[in-house]
Amino acid sequence: MKKLCSLVLGLLLLSLSVQAQQYDVLDQVARDARKSWGMEGPHRFDAIPALTKAPKGYKPFYVSHYGRHGSRYCWSSKTYTLLHDVFNKAGELDVLTPYGKEFAARYEDFWMEPWINTGDLVPLGYEQHERIGRFVYDQFPQVFKGARRVDAISSTAQRCIVSMSAFVTGLTARNGDLQVRQGSNHAGMSIIAPPSAPKTMLRHFKGEDDPIALESVADYTRRNGPGKQILARLFTDTAFLEDFKGGEENFLDELWSLITNYHNYESRPLFDDLFTDEDRVAAWDVSNYFSFYTDIRQRYTVIPLLEDILQKADAAFADPSQAANLRFGHDYIVEAFATLLNLNRCGTIPENPDDAKYWFQSYNVPMAATLLFVFYKGKKGDILFKVLWNEEEAMLPQLTPVQGPYYRWNDFTAWAADLMAAHPEVK
Numbered sequence: 001m002k003k004l005c006s007l008v009l010g011l012l013l014l015s016l017s018v019q020a021q022q023y024d025v026l027d028q029v030a031r032d033a034r035k036s037w038g039m040e041g042p043h044r045f046d047a048i049p050a051l052t053k054a055p056k057g058y059k060p061f062y063v064s065h066y067g068r069h070g071s072r073y074c075w076s077s078k079t080y081t082l083l084h085d086v087f088n089k090a091g092e093l094d095v096l097t098p099y100g101k102e103f104a105a106r107y108e109d110f111w112m113e114p115w116i117n118t119g120d121l122v123p124l125g126y127e128q129h130e131r132i133g134r135f136v137y138d139q140f141p142q143v144f145k146g147a148r149r150v151d152a153i154s155s156t157a158q159r160c161i162v163s164m165s166a167f168v169t170g171l172t173a174r175n176g177d178l179q180v181r182q183g184s185n186h187a188g189m190s191i192i193a194p195p196s197a198p199k200t201m202l203r204h205f206k207g208e209d210d211p212i213a214l215e216s217v218a219d220y221t222r223r224n225g226p227g228k229q230i231l232a233r234l235f236t237d238t239a240f241l242e243d244f245k246g247g248e249e250n251f252l253d254e255l256w257s258l259i260t261n262y263h264n265y266e267s268r269p270l271f272d273d274l275f276t277d278e279d280r281v282a283a284w285d286v287s288n289y290f291s292f293y294t295d296i297r298q299r300y301t302v303i304p305l306l307e308d309i310l311q312k313a314d315a316a317f318a319d320p321s322q323a324a325n326l327r328f329g330h331d332y333i334v335e336a337f338a339t340l341l342n343l344n345r346c347g348t349i350p351e352n353p354d355d356a357k358y359w360f361q362s363y364n365v366p367m368a369a370t371l372l373f374v375f376y377k378g379k380k381g382d383i384l385f386k387v388l389w390n391e392e393e394a395m396l397p398q399l400t401p402v403q404g405p406y407y408r409w410n411d412f413t414a415w416a417a418d419l420m421a422a423h424p425e426v427k
Helices: 002-020 025-031 077-093 098-110 112-116 123-139 158-174 217-224 227-234 239-243 247-264 277-295 299-317 331-341 353-359 409-422
Strands: 059-068 149-154 179-183 322-329 370-377 383-389 392-394
Touching (some): 025 353, 077 098, 077 112, 149 158, 158 322, 217 277, 239 247, 299 370, 331 370, 383 409
Parallel strands (some): 059 322, 149 179
Antiparallel strands (some): 370 383
């Protein structure tokens, strides 16, 4: 019987391992344009699977959360101003193609309002977090029953503060008796976004500077990017782009930022016709590689977030009034933390850079991306937990599950202790 159970468990783990490798990822992006928007795309609620029932005798009692802010305008004003300046210059030099003139005219009618609101949350972003708050309550009502306490902190960015308010509104709409405390200050950035903490609070950890043998983003982009054909659709001559900082490469980056981001606040397909389906897939590929290349190097910088989750969980276990700890931050923290935990094996570093996309997909960190630790207590007081990533159950391949996506909290804390011992703070 034990051999049979071991075999079943092994097959389950193998199935999960294979499932985490998305070898058809480019086909997925080709079929679904929204996936090509990557981490600039809106949160999606159209395919949330049913959650796995907890093992018999275990009840949810506490949740710990990290969420990215909701949908926003482009985070940098340079996206809007660079494109405006380039199209104006191209018009003066008469190097716009007929299509380029049409595209530039569309952009000129569009860009001013987004530019004024650079980085701000858009109405959709509020709706996303309010909906996620309701989802969390509805899935785990036992956690939020009565006048239990919810503590929420956010990055000092406006988009994060308003996202926090929206999420809390979603919870309190279900139960007005919840005791909610919200906060946002610069000291809190040492938890919410450790690499962006005040200088006096910055911490560094062993392993941050370890070399990772991966192809540079620039070389990967030159090999796989769709740049030349995109430029040819807009301009009859591109030499003038070298007069702008970053030249052709930077212009294409900012152009892709616009194309992938504007869907958060504009329902019309204003600019999508610039890219063919093939170009769109290639552009996502290089953008995805940039995200992976950048944030796999950041994974040890977010150890303070891991510490905070562990410490606040210990405190909540001893305090029956504590229902949840919520944190609202940014995409680069979600990505770095997910790779640190190796959720769904997204922290795998492949030998071949072209394989990175099979493990790590930027569309899993959309606007309002959410990581949720849900804790369950058994009749004997032992604690299990699972992780939801964008409302879907995720796997932790370094741990052995008790059942389905449920893991022993003691196993996780032991793994975390080993991780932090191997990557201590560097004074």
